[in-house]
Amino acid sequence: xxxxxxxxxxxxxxxxxxxxxxxxxxxxxxxxxxxxxxxxxxxxxxxxxxxxxxxxxxxxxxxxxxxxxxxxxxxxxxxxxxxxxxxxxxxxxxxxxxxxxxxxxxxxxx
Amino acid sequence: xxxxxxxxxxxxxxxxxxxxxxxxxxxxxxxxxxxxxxxxxxxxxxxxxxxxxxxxxxxxxxxxxxxxxxxxxxxxxxxxxxxxxxxxxxxxxxxxxxxxxxxxxxxxxxxxxxxxxxxxxxxxxxxxxxxxxxxxxxxxxxxxxxxxxxxxxxxxxxxxxxxxxxxxxxxxxxxxxxxxxxxxxxxxxxxxxxxxxxxxxxxxxxxxxxxxxxxxxxxxxxxxxxxxxxxxxxxxxxxxxxxxxxxxxxxxxxxx
Numbered sequence: 001x002x003x004x005x006x007x008x009x010x011x012x013x014x015x016x017x018x019x020x021x022x023x024x025x026x027x028x029x030x031x032x033x034x035x036x037x038x039x040x041x042x043x044x045x046x047x048x049x050x051x052x053x054x055x056x057x058x059x060x061x062x063x064x065x066x067x068x069x070x071x072x073x074x075x076x077x078x079x080x081x082x083x084x085x086x087x088x089x090x091x092x093x094x095x096x097x098x099x100x101x102x103x104x105x106x107x108x109x110x
Numbered sequence: 111x112x113x114x115x116x117x118x119x120x121x122x123x124x125x126x127x128x129x130x131x132x133x134x135x136x137x138x139x140x141x142x143x144x145x146x147x148x149x150x151x152x153x154x155x156x157x158x159x160x161x162x163x164x165x166x167x168x169x170x171x172x173x174x175x176x177x178x179x180x181x182x183x184x185x186x187x188x189x190x191x192x193x194x195x196x197x198x199x200x201x202x203x204x205x206x207x208x209x210x211x212x213x214x215x216x217x218x219x220x221x222x223x224x225x226x227x228x229x230x231x232x233x234x235x236x237x238x239x240x241x242x243x244x245x246x247x248x249x250x251x252x253x254x255x256x257x258x259x260x261x262x263x264x265x266x267x268x269x270x271x272x273x274x275x276x277x278x279x280x281x282x283x284x285x286x287x288x289x290x291x292x293x294x295x296x297x298x299x300x301x302x303x304x305x306x307x308x309x310x311x312x313x314x315x316x317x318x319x320x321x322x323x324x325x326x327x328x329x330x331x332x333x334x335x336x337x338x339x340x341x342x343x344x345x346x347x348x349x350x351x352x353x354x355x356x357x358x359x360x361x362x363x364x365x366x
Contacts, residue, residue, distance in 0.1 A: 007124060014116045075117045082124065092162050095128040096169035099176060102121050110175050110184060 004087060011079050018079070022072045029065040032058045078105055122176055129177035132162065132170075142211055142245060144172075144181065144218070146188055146195040147204035152181055155210065157241050165237065181206065197230045200292070208233065210247045222271075229253040231272075235260055254330075261333040263362050265293075265302070267309055268316045268325030273302055276329060278358045287355055302327065302339070302351065318351040331362060 036058035043051035078101045085094045133151070144152035144165060153165035153172025160167060167173040171180065178186045187193040188206060197205050197218040205219035208228060216228040228249050235256035236244045243250070250256050254266045265273040265286055274286030274293025281288065286302065288294040296303045302318055304310040315323045318339040326340035329349060337347040339354065349357050 007127075010120055010123070014120050017116060079117060079120070082121070086124070086128075091128050091132055092170065095125055095132070095171075095174070098121060098125055098128070099169055099174060102118070102125070102176070105121075106118055 004083070007086060008083050011082055015076055015079050018072050018076050022069060022076075025065045025069050025072070029062060029069070032061055032065070075105060125174070125176040126178055129171040129174060129179065133172070133177070133179040143209050144206050145209065146206045148195055150179060150188070150195070152179060152188055152206055155208075155237070155241075155244060157245070166241075197233070210245065213247070215247055215249070229256070231260075232256040258330060258333040263329075263331045263358075265327045265329055265339060267327050268323075271300065271309070273300060273309060273327055276331070276354075276358045276362050278355065278362060287358070 036055035039051050039053075039058070040055040043049050043055070081101070082098060085097050089097065142155035144155065146152055151172075153170070154161060154163040156164050156166075158164060159173075162170045163172060164170060165172050165181065168175070168182075171177045173182060174180050175182045175184070177183055179188065180186055181189040181197055183189045184191070184198075187195050189198060190196050191198050191200075193199050194202065195204055195206060196202050198220055199205075200220050202219060202221055203224070205217045205221065205224060205227075208215045208218055214226075216226045217224050218228045218230055218233045220230045221227070229252070231253045232250050232255070233244075236248075236250045239259065240250065250259065252270055253272050254264075254270055257264055257266075257272070263276040265276060267273050274291070275282060275284045277285040278287055279285060280294075283291045284293060285291060286293045289296070292298050292300050294303060295301050296305070298304055299307045300309065301307060302310045305312075305319075308314050309316055309327070310319060311317055312319050312321075314320055315325050316327070317323060318326050319341055320326070321341055321343075323340055323342050324345075326338050326342060326345065329336050329339050337349045338345045339351055340348050341350060342348070
């Protein structure tokens with residue numbers, strides 16, 4: 001079995017990668033939001049209300065990135081919990097809890 | 111997405127390591143257990159599903175779908191379709207042995223050429239639904255009986271051979287409608303669509319395409335006999351084999 005240090009470093013690596021992806025999502029979400037708001041403000045100032053259509057559409061598009069951000073955060077919390085489970089619990093209990101975490105995140109099917 | 115894959119991957123690696131460590135601890139013989147032909151212990155047959163060594167403990171090293179020593183792990187050598195010691199590999203000649211009260215009861219395999227074979231379906235059904243029966247050294251005899259008790263929809267040949275599920279989903283590997291699967295492929299010996307096989311030619315008494323067959327395949331829906339699958343007009347109730355797919359689409363759900 002890999003040592004605790006090896007497991008921890010592997011988890012750290014994945015956490016770091018997840019953070020990077022989370023930031024990309026956040027930046028793109030903000031971009032979408034700003035685009036929508038700009039269109040809305042333009043509509044108000046110019047009086048051409050057709051400009052408000054893109055803002056409605058971009059707001060709708062925010063659903064997916066926000067869901068992804070939430071999912072990544074859940075995974076990060078689970079990853080951060082894993083080392084505690086491994087170090088504090090007996091091996092059978094740690095395995096059980098980690099498997100339950102996996103089921104919560106990805107469902108029961110492999 | 112790659113990040114989610116890596117999160118899952120790292121969890122699976124940790125689990126595999128934790129289970130590997132647990133399975134290394136020596137096991138006492140003499141009771142009821144499964145053992146692979148490379149002498150890897152594959153778990154205890156016990157009614158206590160909280161026992162860490164139990165095959166039925168889904169969080170134990172022998173029952174978890176993430177453990178490399180589990181017959182329930184679809185990627186392990188003991189549970190995969192391609193595993194060297196697997197009970198699910200139709201070409202495996204070294205499947206796991208089942209010992210009940212210290213006596214060898216048989217070899218669990220889907221490979222019908224194995225001597226003293228206990229069909230995997232029958233074993234798993236008895237294990238999950240009638241453990242007392244199993245601990246007495248008895249197994250629900252045929253694969254067909256297990257499938258009936260499992261409320262499956264399938265075709266059974268007159269000699270008791272399983273000839274595929276009636277699932278209209280053509281991607282189900284066991285479906286008779288999967289043209290690339292063992293039961294729907296026109297070159298497979300177990301397919302009713304192979305015009306040269308025992309179960310598909312015009313002259314075999316086991317074939318649905320023989321006008322005079324007295325023992326054609328039977329169709330079961332949710333475990334109950336529904337009709338013969340035959341072109342023989344004297345047998346009733348019957349389903350014409352050419353109308354099987356339309357009939358299945360009307361009567362059987364893709365989800366079983």
